[in-house]
Amino acid sequence: GDWTGLLMRALFLALLAVFALAAVALSQQSPEEEKSYFLRYVEDTISSDNRRISITGIDGVLSSDATIGAITVADRKGVWLTITDAKITWTRSALLTGRLVIDRLSAASIAMTRMPVPDESLPSPEAGGFSLPELPVSVRIGNLAVGEATFAEAVFGEAATLSLNGALALADGSLDAGLAIERLDGPGGTLALDAAFSNDSRVLAIDLRASEPADGVLANLLNLEGRPAVDLSVKGEGPLSDFAADIALAANGEEILQGRVAVNESGDATGFTADLDGRVAVLAPAELRAFLGDRTSLSLSGTVPAEGGVIVERLRTQGGALSLDASARVLPDGFLRRLDLSAVIDPVEGGRVILPSAGNETSIGGARLALT
Numbered sequence: 001g002d003w004t005g006l007l008m009r010a011l012f013l014a015l016l017a018v019f020a021l022a023a024v025a026l027s028q029q030s031p032e033e034e035k036s037y038f039l040r041y042v043e044d045t046i047s048s049d050n051r052r053i054s055i056t057g058i059d060g061v062l063s064s065d066a067t068i069g070a071i072t073v074a075d076r077k078g079v080w081l082t083i084t085d086a087k088i089t090w091t092r093s094a095l096l097t098g099r100l101v102i103d104r105l106s107a108a109s110i111a112m113t114r115m116p117v118p119d120e121s122l123p124s125p126e127a128g129g130f131s132l133p134e135l136p137v138s139v140r141i142g143n144l145a146v147g148e149a150t151f152a153e154a155v156f157g158e159a160a161t162l163s164l165n166g167a168l169a170l171a172d173g174s175l176d177a178g179l180a181i182e183r184l185d186g187p188g189g190t191l192a193l194d195a196a197f198s199n200d201s202r203v204l205a206i207d208l209r210a211s212e213p214a215d216g217v218l219a220n221l222l223n224l225e226g227r228p229a230v231d232l233s234v235k236g237e238g239p240l241s242d243f244a245a246d247i248a249l250a251a252n253g254e255e256i257l258q259g260r261v262a263v264n265e266s267g268d269a270t271g272f273t274a275d276l277d278g279r280v281a282v283l284a285p286a287e288l289r290a291f292l293g294d295r296t297s298l299s300l301s302g303t304v305p306a307e308g309g310v311i312v313e314r315l316r317t318q319g320g321a322l323s324l325d326a327s328a329r330v331l332p333d334g335f336l337r338r339l340d341l342s343a344v345i346d347p348v349e350g351g352r353v354i355l356p357s358a359g360n361e362t363s364i365g366g367a368r369l370a371l372t
Helices: 002-026 031-046 092-097 217-221 286-292
Strands: 052-061 065-075 078-091 099-112 138-151 160-171 174-183 190-198 203-212 230-239 242-251 254-265 269-278 296-305 310-319 322-330 336-345 367-371
Touching: 031 052, 092 099, 203 217, 217 230
Parallel strands: 099 138
Antiparallel strands: 052 065, 065 078, 078 099, 138 160, 160 174, 174 190, 190 203, 203 230, 230 242, 242 254, 254 269, 269 296, 296 310, 310 322, 322 336, 336 367
């Protein structure tokens, strides 16, 4: 998705900048020569037609402790990311043993005004399957801190200001990261993420926990009726060839959705399944609640062929008055090749079903739909 691609590209840019710094540190130049070389490398080598990085206000010695007044990242539409008062404290001598040890990497503020225009010059995160970059040295950041990160409404639907603290280790194709995010404006809220992945074992471990008061980012992102307080957890561990994660979502302290999603890789396709169940009707508009019933279940299975497109082997949902079974095939160009659908509307109790509509004034005795 957009967020995955954005994070992969941000990681790629950050690694390029870190290795520019490492190259400068080993060059044995004077402090002023180091700064000049670093600026040229970042602004000329990492930048492209659709990605222009500008750095101003370097203070201190790049080989030990340095502060950068401002970093801006622009695309063909202009600046979309600004980093202010970035600081790095690190151990230069560790490079001699193949380690890049950063005690603290911080920024006073980060402002993101919109999503960037896609940059085709950067590697696609989907190309050849997911893998971590193989680095010539190991990287450890003991403390990664951003005092204030501001996101405009255009980024993910609601303006928000966050703080971030965490740590990261990347060595021999393995990642171990932990992040803690706190919302500073509006109703507040917290998110914690622990993640680990190895290129060799292909094992991914993820543990995400989010908690927000009413009218938080998650409630708005999910467009939940009434914008309730939300608690979300996603936890799973296993090889990417057969990975599953357990999901739990609660609103106003009441569990409303739980289940498991899974993916499995084979030589020519990636399979996926989802089995979810819960009281999702409590989050629906009032006119839909009786129609959806007390509990709703969803079961989904399918594959994504290597050549593209998607095959939905089965989609089944049941709850309240509605039950549905479907399968489909979508070709790589988005054309719907095949669809089989069967849907039934039956009264849960009584002789009629009130259809979801303004005023709940329309009802039917039942309905059957078969489409091929």
